[in-house]
Amino acid sequence: MTQLTFAAGASDGRLAPSFQPFKPASDFLKAAGPLRLLQCPGRSGFQTVGYFVLRIADKKFARRGRHMPSLNILRDHTASTTSSRTSNELSRAPLYLYRRCGASKWEELMELPSRTEQQAAEARSYNILQYKIEHKVGIFRKQTDNDFGIDFDIELEMDKKATGRSIKAQVKSGKELKPRLDGVLTVSGIKQSTLVYWCSISQQTNVIAYAVDLKSETIFVTSNLFWQATQLIDGSEKSKTIEFLPAGDEPDRRALHVTLLHFSKPTVPQIIASHQLALRNLKHTLDLLDDAFHYDAGSNLHEPEHFTDLLNVCKVLLWGMDGQLWTDPDDRRNWSEVDYWDRKAMDDGWGELCYFSVQPVLSILVPALINRLCELREAVLAGKYYWAHNNQKYLKSVYASVLPGDVSVDGLRDWSQADHSSEVDNWTVERFIREAAQANA
Numbered sequence: 033m034t035q036l037t038f039a040a041g042a043s044d045g046r047l048a049p050s051f052q053p054f055k056p057a058s059d060f061l062k063a064a065g066p067l068r069l070l071q072c073p074g075r076s077g078f079q080t081v082g083y084f085v086l087r088i089a090d091k092k093f094a095r096r097g098r099h100m101p102s103l104n105i106l107r108d109h110t111a112s113t114t115s116s117r118t119s120n121e122l123s124r125a126p127l128y129l130y131r132r133c134g135a136s137k138w139e140e141l142m143e144l145p146s147r148t149e150q151q152a153a154e155a156r157s158y159n160i161l162q163y164k165i166e167h168k169v170g171i172f173r174k175q176t177d178n179d180f181g182i183d184f185d186i187e188l189e190m191d192k193k194a195t196g197r198s199i200k201a202q203v204k205s206g207k208e209l210k211p212r213l214d215g216v217l218t219v220s221g222i223k224q225s226t227l228v229y230w231c232s233i234s235q236q237t238n239v240i241a242y243a244v245d246l247k248s249e250t251i252f253v254t255s256n257l258f259w260q261a262t263q264l265i266d267g268s269e270k271s272k273t274i275e276f277l278p279a280g281d282e283p284d285r286r287a288l289h290v291t292l293l294h295f296s297k298p299t300v301p302q303i304i305a306s307h308q309l310a311l312r313n314l315k316h317t318l319d320l321l322d323d324a325f326h327y328d329a330g331s332n333l334h335e336p337e338h339f340t341d342l343l344n345v346c347k348v349l350l351w352g353m354d355g356q357l358w359t360d361p362d363d364r365r366n367w368s369e370v371d372y373w374d375r376k377a378m379d380d381g382w383g384e385l386c387y388f389s390v391q392p393v394l395s396i397l398v399p400a401l402i403n404r405l406c407e408l409r410e411a412v413l414a415g416k417y418y419w420a421h422n423n424q425k426y427l428k429s430v431y432a433s434v435l436p437g438d439v440s441v442d443g444l445r446d447w448s449q450a451d452h453s454s455e456v457d458n459w460t461v462e463r464f465i466r467e468a469a470q471a472n473a
Contacts (some may be wrong), residue, residue, distance in 0.1 A: 417472070434455045
């Protein structure tokens with residue numbers, strides 16, 4: 033019976049006096065990873081030992097300390113005679129398999145595959161990422177069997193229990209990443225097919241990317257890749273460049289914070305559905321704002337469902353803006369719930385929701401919502417090629433919708449009084465869609 037054994041040997045071609053073979057071989061693979069060369073402690077640090085040998089049955093392949101001249105061939109490929117090499121140099125060295133033929137003769141059988149520099153960089157970036165983030169987030173499941181643009185499925189854990197809430201992540205790495213002057217890191221060479229794949233995965237869950245600086249071990253992270261990807265897809269065969277968020281003074285904390293946010297951040301389908309509802313209800317929303325200042329203080333809401341729809345839309349589109357919009361801690365926690373405002377109206381002596389009680393709510397939410405609709409319009413039109421081939425109905429509704437320019441309360445009230453239904457005609461919309469569907473050269 034023939035089996036593989038790993039030998040610790042000195043750099044001069046002799047077997048180490050303290051040689052102890054690993055039993056079984058799989059234990060070594062688990063500990064050091066596939067095809068990694070063995071390092072043994074010596075007087076001046078670590079000596080590199082880089083050869084594999086076959087052991088026949090249970091017989092030792094050589095006596096301890098016995099010189100084996102033919103191993104010099106092996107030594108020349110794996111380690112210098114006096115000094116050790118870096119792990120990157122060693123990872124590129126070819127490994128050979130030998131068998132014993134007689135008392136002292138060794139014969140080369142085959143060359144074993146060695147790990148490429150890219151594979152070594154990927155492995156190190158994964159280790160850095162998992163060491164710094166995994167234990168604070170949850171379960172990192174590798175998805176590297178097929179390289180389609182996703183490296184990890186990350187599931188959130190709470191109190192050491194899996195929650196079922198997960199995101200997808202792509203990992204990039206470099207020896208020394210250098211951000212731009214504005215602190216934004218860019219990574220180029222992203223295939224169009226990868227961008228399309230990210231957009232497809234984003235229909236189920238949020239997708240982010242990490243970039244790991246192998247020298248400083250700094251971790252950069254993106255926000256949800258979907259919107260960036262849609263704006264880069266243009267039907268050409270040119271590779272694209274994606275941008276990462278500035279790392280700031282505490283890059284690891286920033287990467288962890290952004291990762292955790294994406295477990296609760298609204299998904300792409302939720303954003304699109306809320307965006308469409310907001311556009312359909314735009315006139316109702318602005319009329320509600322105007323009525324809040326027009327009717328008597330104690331008048332009940334004529335159509336309370338429009339207030340409910342507004343809260344539901346803002347809960348998604350204004351997600352993460354609680355601290356910017358509200359100063360009262362209770363308002364900050366409960367603003368998206370109709371029952372909260374109903375109870376507050378009763379506590380203030382109004383009995384139930386009335387126009388006066390919703391005045392301050394509408395004065396905060398409606399201008400913020402209009403600003404967000406303008407941001408989404410810009411993002412969708414910048415990705416018009418993607419939307420023209422994936423959701424023309426959505427693209428048409430965004431392009432045809434006219435939004436106020438003045439987002440002050442008075443400006444919005446004035447805008448609601450005018451008729452804007454004929455500002456974009458159907459012919460103009462159809463021509464825009466046809467042009468949007470054309471690929472860039």
